[in-house]
Amino acid sequence: xxxxxxxxxxxxxxxxxxxxxxxxxxxxxxxxxxxxxxxxxxxxxxxxxxxxxxxxxxxxxxxxxxxxxxxxxxxxxxxxxxxxxxxxxxxxxxxxxxxxxxxxxxxxxxxxxxxxxxxxxxxxxxxxxxxxxxxxxxxxxxxxxxxxxxxxxxxxxxxxxxxxxxxxxxxxxxxxxxxxxxxxxxxxxxxxxxxxxxxxxxxxxxxxxxxxxxxxxxxxxxxxxxxxxxxxxxxxxxxxxxxxxxxxxxxxxxxxxxxxxxxxxxxxxxxxxxxxxxxxxxxxxxxxxxxxxxxxxxxxxxxxxxxxxxxxxxxxxxxxxxxxxxxxxxxxxxxxxxxxxxxxxxxxxxxxxxxxxxxxxxxxxxxxxxxxxxxxxxxxxxxxxxxxxxxxxxxxxxxxxxxxxxxxxxxxxxxxxxxxxxxxxxxxxxxxxxxxxxxxxxxxxxxxxxxxxxxxxxxxxxxxxxxxxxxxxxxxxxxxxxxxxxxxxxxxxx
Numbered sequence: 246x247x248x249x250x251x252x253x254x255x256x257x258x259x260x261x262x263x264x265x266x267x268x269x270x271x272x273x274x275x276x277x278x279x280x281x282x283x284x285x286x287x288x289x290x291x292x293x294x295x296x297x298x299x300x301x302x303x304x305x306x307x308x309x310x311x312x313x314x315x316x317x318x319x320x321x322x323x324x325x326x327x328x329x330x331x332x333x334x335x336x337x338x339x340x341x342x343x344x345x346x347x348x349x350x351x352x353x354x355x356x357x358x359x360x361x362x363x364x365x366x367x368x369x370x371x372x373x374x375x376x377x378x379x380x381x382x383x384x385x386x387x388x389x390x391x392x393x394x395x396x397x398x399x400x401x402x403x404x405x406x407x408x409x410x411x412x413x414x415x416x417x418x419x420x421x422x423x424x425x426x427x428x429x430x431x432x433x434x435x436x437x438x439x440x441x442x443x444x445x446x447x448x449x450x451x452x453x454x455x456x457x458x459x460x461x462x463x464x465x466x467x468x469x470x471x472x473x474x475x476x477x478x479x480x481x482x483x484x485x486x487x488x489x490x491x492x493x494x495x496x497x498x499x500x501x502x503x504x505x506x507x508x509x510x511x512x513x514x515x516x517x518x519x520x521x522x523x524x525x526x527x528x529x530x531x532x533x534x535x536x537x538x539x540x541x542x543x544x545x546x547x548x549x550x551x552x553x554x555x556x557x558x559x560x561x562x563x564x565x566x567x568x569x570x571x572x573x574x575x576x577x578x579x580x581x582x583x584x585x586x587x588x589x590x591x592x593x594x595x596x597x598x599x600x601x602x603x604x605x606x607x608x609x610x611x612x613x614x615x616x617x618x619x620x621x622x623x624x625x626x627x628x629x630x631x632x633x634x635x636x637x638x639x640x641x642x643x644x645x646x647x648x649x650x651x652x653x654x655x656x657x658x659x660x661x662x663x664x665x666x667x668x669x670x671x672x673x674x675x676x677x678x679x680x681x682x683x684x685x686x687x688x689x690x691x692x693x694x695x696x697x698x699x700x701x702x703x704x705x706x707x708x709x710x711x712x713x714x715x716x717x718x719x720x721x722x723x724x725x726x727x728x729x730x731x732x733x734x735x736x737x738x739x
Contacts, residue, residue, distance in 0.1 A: 257379050259304055264500045267301055269313060270596045271506050277588065278513070285585040286577050287570070291517040292589055294510035295486060296596050301493050301503070309598035382499065389495045403439070404452070410434040412460055415468060419453070422472040425525070426480055436460065442541060443557045445475040448484060459544055463537075466530075470522070470537040474557055477521045483514055512563060516570055523574050535571040538564060625724045627698035634678045635689035639705050643673040643681075644714055644735035651731050653715045658708055669718075669733055692716060697724065712737035 274293045282290075300306075410416070412434075419432060430451055438457040446452045453475050463471070478484065490507045497503040523531055541557060542564050577585070613629045649663035650656045673681035680687055684696040692701045701717040714735040722728040 253383065254379060257382055260382070260496055263301055263304060264497050264503065267297065267497075267500075267503060267506075270297055270300055271502055273313070273596070274592070275506075275509070277592065281584075281588065283573075285581060285588060287513060287516040287520045289585040289589050291510070291513045293592055294506065294513055296593055297506055298486065298489055298493060298510070300596060301497070302489060306597055306599045309594065311594050312598040313595040385498045386495055389498055393491070393495070404435055404437060404454075407435050407437065410436055410455070410460070414465065415455075415460055418465065418468050419472050422469065422476050426473070426476050428476055428480055430479070432476075441544075443471050443475055445478050445484070448482070451479055456544065462544060463540065466533050467537045467540055470534045471541075471557065473522045473525065474518060477518050477525075481518070481521065483518065486514065487511065512566075515557075515563070516567060519567055519571060520574065523571065524576065531571060531574065535568050538567060538571070626727060627724070628700040628719075630693050630695055630698055630700055632688050632691060632693060632700060634686075636676075637687075637689040639712075640674045640687065640689075640703070640714070641676060643671060643738040645671045645738060646733055647713075647736050648734040649718065649731055650715075650734060653704065653706075653732060656708075656713070656715070656732075656734050658711070658713070667733075669735075672716075672735060694719070699724070701730070 274297060278290045278293060306312075415434060419434060423430075423432065433450065433452045435452055435454050436457045436459075437454050440454055440456050442456065443459075444454045446454065453472070455471075460468070490510055494504055494507050519534075522534060526534065538557070542561065614626055616626055646667045646669050647658075648656060648661050649667065655662060671681075672685075674687055675681075678686050678688060680692070684694060686693045686695065690702060692703055693699075694701070697719075699719040701719050703717070704715045706713050706715065714737070715732040716735060717730040718733050719730045723730045
C-alpha cells in the first residue's frame with residue numbers, strides 16, 4: 246500500500262507536468278488551423294490534433310534540437326517531467342528514498358522524522374495545497390471512471406438483446422458500401438430508440454446504430470450516405486482516437502483547455518470524415534450528401550439520451566459549418582497537398598520531440614545520479630558520493646571566487662560576467678581531502694557535498710599565467726529543477 250501511494254503521487258506530478266507542457270502545442274495547433282483553415286485538407290488539421298493527443302499520452306519523446314521545448318523557459322518543466330518518468334521506471338529509486346532519509350537523520354540530529362517512515366508520510370508532510378490537489382485529482386478521476394464504466398455497462402446491456410435489423414434494403418446498401426470501401430469486416434445493424442443520430446461502435450465486432458424509425462423515413466440515397474459516413478469512421482479507426490481523447494480528458498479533468506481541444510478534435514474529425522466520403526463520391530452526389538445531413542437533423546430528437554463517441558449529427562451550429570464545408574468542397578491540388586505535408590512534418594518534428602540538452606549529458610559520465618523523494622515530498626536529484634579519495638596536488642591551497650559563468654568558454658578574465666554579489670567568497674583545499682567548508686570534501690576532479698549528496702566536477706585551466714578553477718555549482722536549480730549547473734570561477738592565490 247505504501248509503495249502504491251508513492252507511485253500514485255508520481256503519476257499525479259507527471260500529469261500536472263504534461264498538462265502544463267500541452268499549453269504551447271495546443272495554442273500552436275489552434276492558430277495554425279485557424280490560419281490555414283481553407284488552405285489545407287481537414288484530414289491534415291485532424292492529424293495536428295492527434296499530435297496533441299500523442300504529446301499528452303506519451304511522457305517520453307525523442308530528443309531533438311528542433312524541439313518546441315528548446316525554449317529556455319520550458320526546460321524546467323520538461324526536465325522535471327523526465328525525472329518523474331525515471332523514478333517510475335526504476336524500482337531502485339524506492340529504496341534510495343529510505344537511504345536518503347536515514348542519511349539526513351544521521352548527519353542532522355535536528356531532523357525530525359517519525360520512526361515509521363512511509364510514503365503516506367510524504368503526502369501528509371507535503372505543502373497543504375499539494376496534498377489537497379493530489380487527493381482532489383484522484384477523487385475527480387475516480388468519479389469520472391466510475392461514471393463512464395456504469396454508462397458503458399448500462400448501454401451495452403441495453404443493446405445486448407436487441408435483434409439485428411433484417412431490412413433487406415438496409416443490409417444490401419451496407420454490403421455494397423463495405424465492398425466499395427474494401428472493408429471485409431462483418432457489421433451488425435441495430436435500431437435503437439435512445440439515440441438521435443446514426444453512430445458506429447466497436448472494432449472487432451463493429452455495430453452500426455440507427456435511430457428507431459429512421460429506416461422507414463430515409464431514402465435509399467440517404468441510407469447510402471449514412472453507411473458511407475459510418476464505414477469511413479470505421480476504416481479510419483476514429484473510435485480509437487476518440488476513446489484515447491476520453492482517457493486524456495479524464496486524466497486532465499482539471500484543465501479546461503484540454504477539454505476544449507478534445508472538443509475541437511471531434512469536430513475536425515467529423516469534417517475530415519465528410520471530406521473522405523466526398524472524395525469517394527462524384528460531384529453530382531455531393532449535393533445529396535449535404536441534404537442527407539440536413540435531413541438527419543430534422544429527424545433527430547431534441548434531447549440526446551445516450552452520448553456516443555461517433556454521432557453523425559451534432560448541434561445546429563456544427564451542422565451549418567459542415568454543410569458549408571460540403572458545399573465548398575473541392576479536391577485539393579498538388580500545391581495544397583504539398584503545403585499540408587510540410588506543415589504536418591514540421592509541426593510533428595517540433596511538437597513530438599524533446600530538448601536534447603539534458604543534465605545527464607552535461608555531467609561527466611563518471612558521476613552517476615538518480616532521483617529520490619526527499620523528506621518534504623519533493624522530487625530531487627542526488628549524485629553518487631561514495632568516491633574513494635584520490636590526491637591532486639594542483640588543487641591544494643586557497644582559491645578566491647571571481648565570477649560565475651554558464652559555460653567555461655564564456656569566462657573572460659578581463660570582464661566579469663556575473664554582476665551580483667558572489668555567495669561563495671573563497672575556498673581552501675587541504676591535503677587530507679578536507680576543505681574550509683565543513684560539509685565539503687574533495688577527491689581528484691570532484692568536490693563532494695555529503696549533506697546534499699552532490700559530486701561536482703572541477704576543471705583547472707592556466708589563463709595568462711594564472712590558475713583558474715571552474716567548479717560546477719549544484720544548487721537547488723540542479724537538485725530540484727534539473728537544470729545544467731553553472732560554474733563558479735575561482736582564482737588560485739599565489
